[in-house]
Amino acid sequence: MGCHLAGEWRIMAEPSRGWMRIADLERLSGIPRRAIHYFLKLGLLHPPRRTGKTMAYYDMGHLMKLTMIREAQDRGLSPGAVREYLDRVEGLDGNDSELAATVPAAPETAPAPVARARRGAGDRGNREAILDQGRRFFTEKGLSQTRVNEIIQELNIGKGTFYFYFKDKKDLFLECVPWLFESMFSGGWEKIRAEKDPVRRLEMRAHLVSGVMDDFCAILRLAREAMEDPEPRLRDMGRKIHRSIHGPVEADIESGIRQGRFPEMDPRAAAAALVGAFEGIHSMASVRGGISPEDLTRQVRHLFSLLFQAA
Numbered sequence: 001m002g003c004h005l006a007g008e009w010r011i012m013a014e015p016s017r018g019w020m021r022i023a024d025l026e027r028l029s030g031i032p033r034r035a036i037h038y039f040l041k042l043g044l045l046h047p048p049r050r051t052g053k054t055m056a057y058y059d060m061g062h063l064m065k066l067t068m069i070r071e072a073q074d075r076g077l078s079p080g081a082v083r084e085y086l087d088r089v090e091g092l093d094g095n096d097s098e099l100a101a102t103v104p105a106a107p108e109t110a111p112a113p114v115a116r117a118r119r120g121a122g123d124r125g126n127r128e129a130i131l132d133q134g135r136r137f138f139t140e141k142g143l144s145q146t147r148v149n150e151i152i153q154e155l156n157i158g159k160g161t162f163y164f165y166f167k168d169k170k171d172l173f174l175e176c177v178p179w180l181f182e183s184m185f186s187g188g189w190e191k192i193r194a195e196k197d198p199v200r201r202l203e204m205r206a207h208l209v210s211g212v213m214d215d216f217c218a219i220l221r222l223a224r225e226a227m228e229d230p231e232p233r234l235r236d237m238g239r240k241i242h243r244s245i246h247g248p249v250e251a252d253i254e255s256g257i258r259q260g261r262f263p264e265m266d267p268r269a270a271a272a273a274l275v276g277a278f279e280g281i282h283s284m285a286s287v288r289g290g291i292s293p294e295d296l297t298r299q300v301r302h303l304f305s306l307l308f309q310a311a
Helices: 002-012 022-029 033-042 060-074 079-090 123-141 148-155 159-165 169-185 189-194 198-210 213-227 232-258 267-288 293-307
Strands: 049-052 055-057
Touching: 022 033, 022 060, 033 060, 033 159, 060 079, 123 148, 123 159, 123 169, 123 213, 148 159, 169 213, 169 232, 189 198, 198 213, 198 232, 198 267, 213 232, 213 267, 232 267
Parallel strands: none
Antiparallel strands: 049 055
C-alpha cells in the first residue's frame, strides 16, 4: 500500500506530463484498450508508469503516439514502418509538437490487394485481405453474425494484426459497406443519369439491380441493421445507404408525376413498394428458383403497370 501511495504522489507531482489512466487514454484516442495493449506488446508505445500490479498511468506521449499510429494505419504503413518512425522521434526532446510531426507517406507502389493473407504476406496485403473477408462475411451473415475471430481464422492471422488496422468489427463494417454499395452499381449509373424519361430510368434501374440481386438485398439488410445499431456512426451510414437506394427511385416517380406519366401518389410510399417488391421477388426466387434477371425485370415492369397506370 505504501509503495502504491508513493507512486501516486510521484504522478501527482508531475502534472505537466498529463498523466491519465487507460480508460482516459482509450476515450481520448478513440482506440480500444486491447489495441493499446497490443501496441505496447509490439513496442510501439513506451511502458506506462506503474503504481501497483493493476494500476498504470499513461502520459501525453502515449496519446500523441496513438494518434500517429492511427494516421499510419490510414496510410497503409506496416507495423515495422511505424516502429521505425517512432524510433526516430524517440530521439527528440519529448516536445509534443515534434512528436506530432507528419507521419511519413506510404510507399508510392503498394502491393496489389490479395484475396487471402497467409503468414509472411505483406502488412498492406493483410489489411486488404481483412477488408475483402469482411465484405464477404458482412454480405453473407450481416453485421451481428460476423465475428472477428472467424475473420482472423479464415485468414490465418493473429488477432493483434486485425486490431492494428481496425478498432473493432464496426470500424471494419464502416469501411466495407460503402465500398460494397459503390461497386455494386459502378457500371450503370452514367447511362441512367443520361436518360431523361422517368419511366425508362426506372426500367433501367430495375435491369441494373436484377443483375446483382443477392448483393442488393444484402445491402438493404445491412443498411437496416446499421440503422438499428446504438452507435451513431453506424446509424448515419445506414441512413445514407437507405437514402442512396430509395432517393433516386423517389425522384424518378416525382418526375413522372410532374410529367403526367404517373397518377398522383406519395413518391416515398411508391418507392418503398418497388424496393420491397425486389426483395420479395428475390426471396421467392431463393426458395423456388428459376427466375432469371430477365424474368425479374419483366415482373418489375408488370408492377410498374399496376402502380403507375398512365394518367
